[in-house]
Amino acid sequence: MVVTSGADVHDDSNNYDKEKELKAFDNSKAGVKGLVDAGITKVPRMFIRSDISSNTLETTKKTQYNIPVIDLQGIEDDPRRHKEISDEVRHASETWGFFQIVNHGIPVSVLEDHIGGLQVLHEDKWIDVPCSPGALVINIAYFERCFRKRGAQSAGKLGRTESFSFRTSDPRLYGPIKELLSEENPPKYRETTVRDYAMYSNGRGLDVDDTSPLLHFRL
Numbered sequence: 105m106v107v108t109s110g111a112d113v114h115d116d117s118n119n120y121d122k123e124k125e126l127k128a129f130d131n132s133k134a135g136v137k138g139l140v141d142a143g144i145t146k147v148p149r150m151f152i153r154s155d156i157s158s159n160t161l162e163t164t165k166k167t168q169y170n171i172p173v174i175d176l177q178g179i180e181d182d183p184r185r186h187k188e189i190s191d192e193v194r195h196a197s198e199t200w201g202f203f204q205i206v207n208h209g210i211p212v213s214v215l216e217d218h219i220g221g222l223q224v225l226h227e228d229k230w231i232d233v234p235c236s237p238g239a240l241v242i243n244i245a246y247f248e249r250c251f252r253k254r255g256a257q258s259a260g261k262l263g264r265t266e267s268f269s270f271r272t273s274d275p276r277l278y279g280p281i282k283e284l285l286s287e288e289n290p291p292k293y294r295e296t297t298v299r300d301y302a303m304y305s306n307g308r309g310l311d312v313d314d315t316s317p318l319l320h321f322r323l
Contacts, residue, residue, distance in 0.1 A: 125150045169231045171224070172196035172203035173239060197244050200226060204239040212238045293321045 129150065132138065139148065174192045178185035196203035202224045215238065222233040222241070233241070279295030305317040 122150050171233050172200055173236050174203055174205045175207050176205055177207040201244045203242050204236050206236060206239045208240055292323060294323055296321050
């Protein structure tokens with residue numbers, strides 16, 4: 105490989121040896137900054153994955169993903185619309201584990217301004233989430249595993265997170281959705297209150313692994 109100021113990177117011969125080039129690059133101690141300072145105008149071959157063709161990359165780049173946006177208009181007044189919305193939520197939870205809702209009744213004045221840069225992991229790809237005016241972002245995370253044996257998927261880590269607090273004085277029990285349970289699909293987690301969950305989660309301290317606190321409530 106030859107690198108000259110303002111020049112492209114090219115191979116000295118057709119017998120390309122990636123391992124040799126990587127070793128020479130490591131020994132140079134120049135790093136990527138050194139390549140940039142040299143004025144290269146083409147990505148060095150050692151940084152290009154040979155198992156992915158340019159056609160595949162182009163197809164992936166052009167693929168359009170329709171992020172689920174669910175309109176809650178009429179959910180309280182129209183039983184038929186209520187069922188349609190329920191089906192949309194179920195489908196979005198099973199296929200994406202992530203969706204946005206509009207016409208939710210929350211005044212826009214109390215919502216944050218639109219935030220760009222949000223991404224969601226879908227089919228092993230990070231997908232940009234476009235901002236929908238006045239929409240709320242819903243991510244089915246750890247609690248989705250309480251719902252059923254094979255159901256809603258977690259959207260994975262989001263590109264941006266928000267902090268929020270629970271009312272730990274709430275006496276209500278949270279657990280699997282009764283309508284989704286059966287003899288073939290029994291509950292996997294016991295019911296618990298927000299207070300008990302928060303006490304256990306916070307009581308573990310900082311010196312813990314990445315396992316979910318929900319494992320403590322598994323039946």
